[in-house]
Amino acid sequence: AQSVTQLGSHVSVSEGALVLLRCNYSSSVPPYLFWYVQYPNQGLQLLLKYTTGATLVKGINGFEAEFKKSETSFHLTKPSAHMSDAAEYFCAVTERGSQGNLIFGKGTKLSVKP
Amino acid sequence: GAGVSQSPSNKVTEKGKDVELRCDPISGHTALYWYRQRLGQGLEFLIYFQGNSAPDKSGLPSDRFSAERTGESVSTLTIQRTQQEDSAVYLCASSLMGVAGPTDTQYFGPGTRLTVL
Numbered sequence: 001a002q003s004v005t006q007l008g009s010h011v012s013v014s015e016g017a018l019v020l021l022r023c024n025y026s027s028s029v030p031p032y033l034f035w036y037v038q039y040p041n042q043g044l045q046l047l048l049k050y051t052t053g054a055t056l057v058k059g060i061n062g063f064e065a066e067f068k069k070s071e072t073s074f075h076l077t078k079p080s081a082h083m084s085d086a087a088e089y090f091c092a093v094t095e096r097g098s099q100g101n102l103i104f105g106k107g108t109k110l111s112v113k114p
Numbered sequence: 115g116a117g118v119s120q121s122p123s124n125k126v127t128e129k130g131k132d133v134e135l136r137c138d139p140i141s142g143h144t145a146l147y148w149y150r151q152r153l154g155q156g157l158e159f160l161i162y163f164q165g166n167s168a169p170d171k172s173g174l175p176s177d178r179f180s181a182e183r184t185g186e187s188v189s190t191l192t193i194q195r196t197q198q199e200d201s202a203v204y205l206c207a208s209s210l211m212g213v214a215g216p217t218d219t220q221y222f223g224p225g226t227r228l229t230v231l
Binding site for chain 1: 117118145147149154155156157158159162163169170196205207209211215216217218219220221222223224225
């Protein structure tokens with residue numbers, strides 16, 4: 001069965017530093033890939049998704065992610081962290097031909113230090 | 115326009131009682147999903163509706179859980195004889211589920227935090 005692994009339940013960076021949140025999926029057939037963000041006391045919001053085409057995907061708030069089939073990865077990056085980026089980030093996949101239910105990783109809580 | 119709404123936002127109940135959680139999806143979204151987020155764990159898929167039909171109920175954790183959707187709109191998740199392990203945040207999401215299928219963006223509600231004492 002498909003699974004999603006997010007390395008690091010907590011990541012802390014300084015303001016202005018690079019943000020790198022890791023995500024790997026398990027299946028040999030590449031799924032569709034998503035990153036969602038959950039700000040404190042708010043619902044989940046889509047950051048970006050990869051479905052087909054260019055493997056580097058740009059999302060909202062300066063985030064981007066690159067699909068690497070050979071590494072079964074979809075890591076999320078942002079060149080320069082801002083205090084407002086502090087949130088929990090979830091990587092998720094849907095399988096091709098599925099009903100669209102998302103399979104989530106356990107999430108990574110990002111802290112940004114001033 | 116309005117997003118996905120859920121009610122109540124918080125529910126505290128005693129073990130053994132029944133609870134009903136409500137989801138109002140975005141108007142025109144034919145697909146509706148329920149997920150559960152237990153403390154320290156990722157989101158877990160429960161059930162999916164296409165229109166008013168739920169073709170796959172295998173994600174429901176036990177027969178105490180049921181869900182329905184009416185008018186291709188409001189959905190209700192019912193948990194009977196609640197147990198402490200049911201304590202979680204229950205999230206609802208909706209999507210257009212048009213030709214894009216499983217790549218459609220899902221829009222999430224704020225969730226219902228259920229606490230079973």
